[in-house]
C-alpha cells in the first residue's frame with residue numbers, strides 16, 4: 343500500500359514521514375487502501391495572500407496557509423507557525439500529526455495547522471500585528487470555536503493569539519473567547535497553558551526514566567531549542583534533579599559536563615536573547631548537541647533534525663520529542679535497531695493541546711480553574727496516555743511511535759465509520 347504526496351518534493355520532507363507513519367499504521371490495523379487514502383487526505387486547505395504595508399511605506403505580499411486535516415472527531419485544532427521555512431507540505435504534515443495527537447489524548451477535536459512564510463525577527467510588532475490581523479481576516483470563514491481553533495507554535499505567542507481573537511471578535515460583533523487558545527490569561531487564557539507543553543514533555547521523560555529503572559537524580563539531558571517548549575523543559579528537568587548538560591538555539595549550543603546552572607542560563611537568555619555566550623559553559627556546534635553523551639535528548643525546535651546521517655551517532659538512551667517531527671522515519675529505524683527509546687511527538691508534546699482544550703472549555707463556560715487544577719488534570723491525561731501507548735506497544739510488540747499512531751488512527755477511523763464514513 344503506497345501513497346504519494348500531492349506535490350512532488352525533490353527531497354523527503356515531513357509530509358513524506360507523516361504519510362509513511364500513517365501507511366504503516368493502516369497496514370498494521372488491516373485497513374484497505376481507500377481507508378488509508380481517506381485518512382491521509384486533508385479535508386480543507388486554504389492558502390491566502392497577505393499584503394503588508396511595511397513601516398517604511400513599501401508593500402510586501404506574504405503567503406499563509408491553514409490546513410484542516412481531519413474533522414471527524416470535532417472542530418479542528420492546532421497551532422499557527424511564523425517561520426521562513428513554512429510551506430504547504432510542512433503545514434499538511436503538522437495538521438495530520440495534530441489529528442493523531444488530539445485523538446491519542448482523547449480530545450474532542452480534529453487536527454489543523456496554520457503557517458505564514460515570514461521571519462518574525464525581521465518585522466516590527468506593528469507589522470506583525472498587521473500580518474496577523476490580515477491572515478485572520480482571510481481565514482475567518484473557516485475558523486471559530488466550533489470550526490477550527492488556532493494556538494501558538496514556532497514564532498507566534500500569546501500576543502499573536504490576542505490579535506487573532508480580537509480580529510475574529512470584531513468581525514462577529516462580540517467577544518468570542520473560544521476562538522483561539524494560548525491567549526494571555528488576562529484575556530481569557532488558561533493558567534498553566536504557557537508552560538503546559540514543557541510540563542507534559544517532562545512528565546513523559548520522567549515516566550520513561552522510571553520505565554527503564556533510571557533515577558532522575560542520576561540522569562543527564564540535552565535540550566535542542568530554547569523557546570516556548572525547550573526552555574520550560576530545561577527548567578522542569580532541572581527541577582526534577584536531572585542534570586542538563588547542553589542546550590541550543592538557532593545561534594548555537596553550550597555545554598557543561600558538570601551540568602548547566604539553569605537559573606543563571608535563563609537570566610543570561612533574558613539579557614542577551616540567546617544561550618550562546620553563557621559564561622560557565624563551553625560553546626559547541628548545534629550538531630554536536632544532538633550527539634552528547636546524555637541519558638535523555640529533547641529535540642524541541644524543528645522537524646527532521648534526527649536523520650539517517652546522525653542517528654547512528656546519537657548517544658542518548660531516550661529521545662523525548664518536544665518538537666513535532668524531529669525524527670525522520672529513517673532515523674526511527676536506526677533508533678529501534680540501537681534500542682534507543684523514542685517518545686513520539688504526538689504523546690510527548692501533547693501537554694500544550696491538552697491545556698488548550700482546558701482553556702477552550704473554560705472560555706466557552708466563562709468559568710476559570712486554578713493553576714493547581716489545570717496541572718493536576720494535565721498530569722492525569724499525560725499519565726493515562728503514556729500507559730495506553732505502553733500497553734499497545736507491549737501487546738503488539740511495536741515501537742512507541744507506531745503504537746501511538748495505531749491507537750490514534752483507530753479512533754479517527756472509528757469516528758469516520760460511526761458517522762457514516764464521509765463526514
Ligand SMILES: NC(=O)C1=CN([C@@H]2O[C@H](COP(=O)(O)OP(=O)(O)OC[C@H]3O[C@@H](n4cnc5c(N)ncnc54)[C@H](OP(=O)(O)O)[C@@H]3O)[C@@H](O)[C@H]2O)C=CC1
Nearest residue numbers: 495496497539567568569570571591592643665666691694
Ligand atoms: N508551543 C507549543 O505549545 C507547542 C510547540 N510544539 C512544537 O515544539 C517545537 C518548538 O516550538 P516552540 O518552542 O513553540 O517555538 P519557539 O518559536 O518558541 O522556539 C523555537 C526554538 O527553537 C530554536 N531553533 C530553531 N531552529 C533551531 C535549530 N536548527 N537548532 C537549534 N535550535 C533551533 C529557536 O532558536 P532562536 O530563538 O535562536 O530562533 C527557539 O529557541 C516546534 O516543533 C513546535 O511545533 C509542539 C507542541 C506544542
Ligand SMILES: O=C(O)CCC(=O)C(=O)O
Nearest residue numbers: 420421493495694695698
Ligand atoms: O495548543 C494547541 O491547540 C496546538 C498546539 C500545537 O500546535 C501542537 O501541539 O503542535
